[in-house]
Amino acid sequence: MPTASAVSTSQRLKVGIVLTRRFTICAFANFVDVLRLAADEGDRSRPILCSWRVLSHDMNPVASSCGLSVQPDERLGDPARFDYIVVVGGLMEELERVPPEATEFLRRAARANVPLVGVCTGAFVLHRAGLMNGYRCCVSWFHHNDFLESFDGITPVSDQIFVVDRDRLTCSGGTSSAHLAAFLVDRHVGRAAARKSLAIMMIDEAQAAERPQPGLPIELATRDALVRRALLAMQQTIDTPLTVAALAARLKVSRRKLERHFAEHLGTSPSEAGKLLRLNHAEWLLSRSERTITQIAQDTGFTDASHFIRIFRARHDQTPQVWRVAQVAVK
Structure with a gap:
C-alpha cells in the first residue's frame, strides 16, 4: 500500500x-x-x-x-x-x-x-x-x-x-x-x-464532445408550456403513440386548442411533431444499437418495418439500413 x-x-x-x-x-x-x-x-x-x-x-x-x-x-x-x-x-x-x-x-x-x-x-x-x-x-x-x-x-x-x-x-x-x-x-x-x-462501467467507448444528445429534435424547441407538456407525453409513449384526441384528453385541453398551440409555436401539427420525434429516436437507435430494423420500428411506434422504412425514406431519401451503414462509416 x-x-x-x-x-x-x-x-x-x-x-x-x-x-x-x-x-x-x-x-x-x-x-x-x-x-x-x-x-x-x-x-x-x-x-x-x-x-x-x-x-x-x-x-x-x-x-x-x-x-x-x-x-x-x-x-x-x-x-x-x-x-x-x-x-x-x-x-x-x-x-x-x-x-x-x-x-x-x-x-x-x-x-x-x-x-x-x-x-x-x-x-x-x-x-x-x-x-x-x-x-x-x-x-x-x-x-x-x-x-x-x-x-x-x-x-x-x-x-x-x-x-x-x-x-x-x-x-x-x-x-x-x-x-x-x-x-x-x-x-x-x-x-x-x-x-x-x-x-x-459497461459504457461504450469514450464519446467525443460533439456526440449528439438523445432527446427532442431542435426543430421542436419551444417555450410554450402546453406544447412542451405534449412533447414530453409523446416521448413517454414513443413506442405506443397516442392519437391527437387521446393526447389532448391526457393534457385536459380540447383537440382544437392543442392543434392551435402546435401551429402557432412550432408551425406544424401534433401528429407531424410526434412523427419527427419518433424518427429522431429511431435515428439514435440506428446509430447506437444493433437492434434490427423490425425491432426499431416496434420501439418507435411504427405499424411495422415496411411502414417505418417508407416514412424514413421520405425524410432521408434512403432506407434505414443504408443510413445506418453511412453513419458507421463516418465514425
Missing part, C-alpha cells in the same frame, strides 16, 4: 466537487466512478492517480433528488488545491438555494484560474454566479427552454453531450458525465485509463 505522501505526489488529477441540494446522483456517481476506476489498478479504488473530494461549507449531508444523502469530505477551503472544481446540479427548483459560501468559493476558483465544470444543471449554478459569460455552455435538451427562460440572450448547446470551452466544461448529465470525466482522465492520466474506466 503506498504511503499518503506517495499517493499525494503521484496524483495527476485532483477534483473538488460541490453538490447542490437535490443533486442528480446518477450524474455524480458516473463522474466519480470514472475517476475512481482510473485512479488505481483494476477496481481497487485507491486514489493513487486521481483524487476526488466532496466539499461543503457546513459539512452537513447533502440529499440527492432520489433521497439518498452524501456526506462531504472536507470544507471548501482553498480551491487552488484542485485541478478542477465540479458543480453537480439537479432539481431546478433548488438551484436558486445554493449557499452563498459555495457561490463565493466558485468565484474564488475562477479568480485563481481553476477550471470549472458544470454537470447536469450545474451549468445553471455557474451562470447564476456570473462565471459563464462569454463561454459556450452545454445543457440537456430537457432543460433547454428552462435555460432560455433563466438567462436572456444566451443560447445553450443542447445537441451534443458535453462542451469544453477553455477553462469551462459543461455536460448534460446522465451518462454524459462519465464521458466528460473520461475526457479529463484522458487529458491528465492517459487514454488507456479512460478506456478502462468506461469498459468496467
Whole structure:
C-alpha cells in the first residue's frame, strides 16, 4: 500500500466537487466512478492517480433528488488545491438555494484560474454566479427552454453531450458525465485509463464532445408550456403513440386548442411533431444499437418495418439500413 505522501505526489488529477441540494446522483456517481476506476489498478479504488473530494461549507449531508444523502469530505477551503472544481446540479427548483459560501468559493476558483465544470444543471449554478459569460455552455435538451427562460440572450448547446470551452466544461448529465470525466482522465492520466474506466462501467467507448444528445429534435424547441407538456407525453409513449384526441384528453385541453398551440409555436401539427420525434429516436437507435430494423420500428411506434422504412425514406431519401451503414462509416 503506498504511503499518503506517495499517493499525494503521484496524483495527476485532483477534483473538488460541490453538490447542490437535490443533486442528480446518477450524474455524480458516473463522474466519480470514472475517476475512481482510473485512479488505481483494476477496481481497487485507491486514489493513487486521481483524487476526488466532496466539499461543503457546513459539512452537513447533502440529499440527492432520489433521497439518498452524501456526506462531504472536507470544507471548501482553498480551491487552488484542485485541478478542477465540479458543480453537480439537479432539481431546478433548488438551484436558486445554493449557499452563498459555495457561490463565493466558485468565484474564488475562477479568480485563481481553476477550471470549472458544470454537470447536469450545474451549468445553471455557474451562470447564476456570473462565471459563464462569454463561454459556450452545454445543457440537456430537457432543460433547454428552462435555460432560455433563466438567462436572456444566451443560447445553450443542447445537441451534443458535453462542451469544453477553455477553462469551462459543461455536460448534460446522465451518462454524459462519465464521458466528460473520461475526457479529463484522458487529458491528465492517459487514454488507456479512460478506456478502462468506461469498459468496467459497461459504457461504450469514450464519446467525443460533439456526440449528439438523445432527446427532442431542435426543430421542436419551444417555450410554450402546453406544447412542451405534449412533447414530453409523446416521448413517454414513443413506442405506443397516442392519437391527437387521446393526447389532448391526457393534457385536459380540447383537440382544437392543442392543434392551435402546435401551429402557432412550432408551425406544424401534433401528429407531424410526434412523427419527427419518433424518427429522431429511431435515428439514435440506428446509430447506437444493433437492434434490427423490425425491432426499431416496434420501439418507435411504427405499424411495422415496411411502414417505418417508407416514412424514413421520405425524410432521408434512403432506407434505414443504408443510413445506418453511412453513419458507421463516418465514425
